Amino acid sequence: MNNIELKALEDFPYVEPGDDLAKIILKSFRINNINLDDGDVVVVAQKIISKSENRYIDLNKITPSEKAITLAKELNRDSSFIQVILNESNEIVSTEKNVIIVEHKLGFININAGIDRSNIPQDINQVLLLPKNPTISANNLRLALSEKFKKQIAVVITDSMTRPYRSGVTNFALASSNLQSLIDLSGEKDMYGNILKNTEIAVADEIAAASGLLMGQGSDKKPVVIIKGFNKNKYKVNDALDLVVSREDDLYR
Amino acid sequence: MNNIELKALEDFPYVEPGDDLAKIILKSFRINNINLDDGDVVVVAQKIISKSENRYIDLNKITPSEKAITLAKELNRDSSFIQVILNESNEIVSTEKNVIIVEHKLGFININAGIDRSNIPQDINQVLLLPKNPTISANNLRLALSEKFKKQIAVVITDSMTRPYRSGVTNFALASSNLQSLIDLSGEKDMYGNILKNTEIAVADEIAAASGLLMGQGSDKKPVVIIKGFNKNKYKVNDALDLVVSREDDLYR
Structure with a gap:
């Protein structure tokens, strides 16, 4: 080879x-x-x-939990987005550096549970899950x-x-x-x-x-x-x- | 492309x-x-x-420091090898899992300061530095x-x-x-x-x-x-x- x-x-x-x-x-x-x-x-x-x-999630249709709301205030982020991250994760590993590092439900550690907005349509307020x-x-x-x-x-x-x-x-x-x-x-x-x-x-x-x-x-x-x-x-x-x-x-x- | x-x-x-x-x-x-x-x-x-x-180091010619000797006992390793790792490092990051993780002098974090014995001749007791x-x-x-x-x-x-x-x-x-x-x-x-x-x-x-x-x-x-x-x-x-x-x-x- x-x-x-x-x-x-x-x-x-x-x-x-x-x-x-x-x-x-x-x-x-x-x-x-x-x-x-x-x-x-x-x-x-x-x-x-x-x-x-179709792993799109419309953030406008998410009801954030109290935990998500608290974290959103702390980190100055959107609480619905944080709720989606929490839904996709086993646990939060760290939020120390103002990024949300989690253990994803699939086991690996990454930022925002691998969820981002790049290369998806932004005409509605949506994100794409793994x-x-x-x-x-x-x-x-x-x-x-x-x-x-x-x-x-x-x-x-x-x-x-x-x-x-x-x-x-x-x-x-x-x-x-x-x-x-x-x-x-x-x-x-x-x-x-x-x-x-x-x-x-x-x-x-x-x-x-x-x-x-x-x-x-x-x-x-x-x-x-x-x-x-x-x-x-x-x-x-x-x-x-x-x-x-x-x-x-x-x-x- | x-x-x-x-x-x-x-x-x-x-x-x-x-x-x-x-x-x-x-x-x-x-x-x-x-x-x-x-x-x-x-x-x-x-x-x-x-x-x-010629980044070879003959371990038989190394005089380990007290720190290296103590660490070698703790980790059940060769003190001369540990001395060479210390010489190549800014600091020890962790020895918790019985491996020596350091910040190498070049800045990056790795195990044993990147020093190993694979793919080098083993007729004498030597290691190869980066x-x-x-x-x-x-x-x-x-x-x-x-x-x-x-x-x-x-x-x-x-x-x-x-x-x-x-x-x-x-x-x-x-x-x-x-x-x-x-x-x-x-x-x-x-x-x-x-x-x-x-x-x-x-x-x-x-x-x-x-x-x-x-x-x-x-x-x-x-x-x-x-x-x-x-x-x-x-x-x-x-x-x-x-x-x-x-x-x-x-x-x-």
Whole structure:
């Protein structure tokens, strides 16, 4: 494996609630002359999954709890927006730096429960939640695409995330289907024959980050990226959602 | 920009202290039929930079301080190794989970100050430090390579790092030369015409993570990856070393 190619689908159409996303992607494949081969990874931005699954929430229809109202006053924010964040979270981790860091119901830690207003229509006062079950979304999409091409492919759903200790966002893997998302090299040898200990590679996050180079965050309209040439078939498949570390196992907490 | 290609140099030779790394890379370019074009990014693993700069430390020649001896007893580790970690660090952040998390002298937070024994010869009791000044290393390498090809290229030096909240390591950017390492989209519009606020992309880390898909961590012998097709010339160049966030500005601390 010495070459990897990333291709972004160009001018991807606007996605609306109820749209059959697999169908839209397949049509865009035809327009962009993309064929899928065994081992290809189709990387999809969370946002178009959420849109097709109608994860919009109209903030004007939210009744904030007392907790949300109190927090909104403290942080000088909209109480309905805070209520939606609370609804999507297991717990608030911190509000110290005037941002709301939570443990999302899906397990990971991020700001505002991954909810933002970018790249959604702002004609009404709405926000877009993450997919309800991104693993199921990834599986369904993989099945629909692989059936069409009769190939063994993988799907990764990505979101962008700020990180402790580092500036800026990178794309990370929200969930995956049929991918070697976390590869454990423990017991293998390095180039000098030393046995590797505790060496795991977060492949799904590296794939997601790579896709971010083409997807962008602005007006790019490139929410789908195909990665060709990545092949780690000898390792076992695992869900990128499981890359989330529990508090006890997190070396940094 | 719809296509990005990553190429790893195959069978990269073993690098020894004092080696002229630019010369070795140029020779490997010839063998691998690689030509550099304007905008290409050459990604280089920290390990071969450190080796060429002879950043080896013989642990048998280290005299551990009292602090190192005390910590070594507490953590059941080798006191000389701990002394080397202390020498490379501004401060210890935590030893709570029986790992030594430090703020490295270069500013970033990681385990064991980025020092490990993988992919170095183990015939003597030695470890390999990070490059003394990775920005200078990146600049020198870029100048040597771009002079040869007469092209505007970029260089990124990568290391692998564990992360809070996430399993496994990913490659991140230790330093860069002539790259749009952190792109600030604030003020630009998204696809619906909404103005983006506080949107920065850690491009250098995404490039580093992408390169990790080919470099691997084991016996791959692929410490150099060329990325073609990435072009963000309209954004300003900044050093990936500056992606490190100060404690005050870190939203998660």
